[in-house]
Ligand SMILES: Nc1ncnc2c1ncn2[C@@H]1O[C@H](COP(=O)(O)OP(=O)(O)O)[C@@H](O)[C@H]1O
């Protein structure tokens with residue numbers, strides 16, 4: 250017993266492959282947060298007055314809010330005065346007009362990450378709005394999207410170019426005061442993506458953004474707003490990695506999805522921020538608010554996420570199913586290793602009639618990590634014949650890790666139907682022995698078992714993302730064995 | 732091929748194998764019989780490299796290479812296959828995925844390229860039919876929800892796919908009806924060749940009607956107390972183990 254436990258413990262030691270820092274000159278604010286910081290950020294971006302007012306309102310709300318304590322995670326308090334709230338690559342002044350003009354150092358960074366942007370974008374037909382630190386520095390395929398009438402641009406640009414759309418929807422899905430981190434993000438958000446799909450348009454490309462934290466001690470506050478107009482359809486991919494750092498870095502993004510009648514949004518995430526070393530030092534604090542509102546009838550939103558990174562993850566992509574017959578889906582794989590902590594799940598808020606939701610959450614814990622699923626399924630008084638299916642599975646690797654499930658159900662409608670299934674299993678020594686007896690090393694066996702466990706979620710990912718996700722799990726479970 | 736001398740092993744501090752000597756040459760089929768609890772599974776597991784068992788003395792070599800320090804997966808890659816008495820389930824991992832990962836691990840060790848998808852599928856379909864299982868089983872999780880007999884057939888299926896040098900079958904015949912027994916026997920007979928060897932652990936002589944062994948050994952209380960030709964199995968069938976001075980359970 251003890252011998253094989255040791256080998257399990259060895260093989261889940263993780264080596265972070267994306268740990269390096271790009272040497273690009275940056276224009277970074279001194280640490281600290283007050284109204285002046287907010288004004289400076291807004292000024293730096295030449296924002297209109299209404300935007301500045303919006304930020305200030307959020308800042309004032311945030312300043313009065315206590316930090317949340319209910320998540321099943323623990324960490325030393327964050328000193329918000331010790332964080333720099335703005336950083337932009339210097340080369341921004343003469344912004345590149347095509348990839349060829351992009352800082353070669355930056356391109357090399359993407360190479361190292363295994364993201365050959367040129368190849369990838371061209372071959373896969375993916376439009377990439379690259380967010381490097383806080384400012385977008387390269388955008389491709391704009392023409393093709395423009396032809397379809399799709400708007401895909403940095404949100405800073407949308408504020409300038411499409412103020413009506415931004416004003417109409419920003420903060421409607423995730424109100425500023427929704428929670429501590431959404432208020433913070435609303436005050437200081439740096440940049441992010443804006444997408445608008447017009448009526449009846451099927452977005453011709455899968456939209457994808459690569460996020461990357463690069464400045465030491467720079468909080469990263471992405472803001473994403475996606476609007477799917479009536480009868481439109483879009484698939485959006487988000488993936489990120491961060492360089493090796495010793496200090497904890499705060500990442501507090503807000504993502505808002507708006508769905509009008511008969512529209513569909515598929516939002517996929519592979520999250521691989523630096524998780525900290527195997528002694529629990531360093532790593533990203535990932536406190537994200539992601540939410541979709543199905544305003545329109547017959548609309549459908551799915552969140553698919555593969556979460557392997559970050560020291561601490563606090564994230565509940567949610568669906569507000571307001572329109573009749575609207576559908577919300579949540580497919581999640583969360584892997585924690587070493588000292589990582591994850592508290593993740595979803596909220597399905599059924600308000601309209603015949604609304605349906607599906608939750609498939611897979612948690613994998615290895616090392617000394619701790620992973621929690623927290624899910625809320627709520628049926629409002631008008632949600633006649635609404636239904637939810639929840640399946641929540643945990644897989645433990647080794648015997649020093651933990652998995653917890655916190656399902657919450659609130660129903661104000663008697664016709665609502667909810668089904669809930671939950672399992673916890675452990676990668677057993679007998680399973681490992683069988684695999685090894687068939688020629689596999691333990692590492693490969695564990696990765697195969699984990700992949701099998703995650704299959705139902707992976708099949709929801711776009712093809713090339715699924716391949717990446719499989720690789721990512723392998724890397725995250727990689728150890729010194731073999 | 733396999734040479735075992737004075738092999739001793741213990742589990743959780745209790746001595747189970749008390750000095751086993753056995754030589755298996757290429758092409759030979761050996762049957763190991765004995766009452767329950769005599770150490771047959773222990774011997775099988777120890778040869779396959781299960782770390783739950785401690786080797787406390789003696790030596791075992793495969794083609795001259797010592798097995799004692801060799802990791803489990805390397806033994807497998809060198810050609811040792813164990814059909815388990817109690818096959819475990821791996822939910823979510825399809826038989827196909829499992830077999831492909833196994834085959835590619837072995838091929839990698841031999842410096843060969845990964846098997847191509849087409850010939851792999853062809854082979855898998857062929858072998859699953861050979862053990863009389865519906866091809867739909869290929870997509871199901873490894874042994875997931877399989878009946879006892881289906882699990883045993885699946886072990887044979889894996890053996891046929893991996894084509895081991897030395898196959899050790901631990902009571903693969905137990906609990907099988909006569910049809911399943913024939914399937915197992917056909918599988919083993921199909922594998923028989925001048926280069927391959929088989930060790931069949933069995934409690935009953937029944938299987939030996941279909942797979943005729945070159946040698947039969949009787950294991951009792953952790954020692955081989957008698958060896959002979961195939962006629963020894965018949966004698967055991969007739970007279971029971973009591974004849975050899977051991978209590979039958
Ligand atoms: N994992 C184990 N822990 C404790 N005792 C064991 C274990 N495995 C086997 N034994 C003991 O070792 C002896 C031999 O068992 P085994 O090798 O399974 O015999 P057989 O296969 O011949 O029936 C038995 O007395 C059994 O109880």
Ligand SMILES: [Mg+2]
Pocket residue numbers: 771772773816901902
């Ligand atoms: Mg046995």
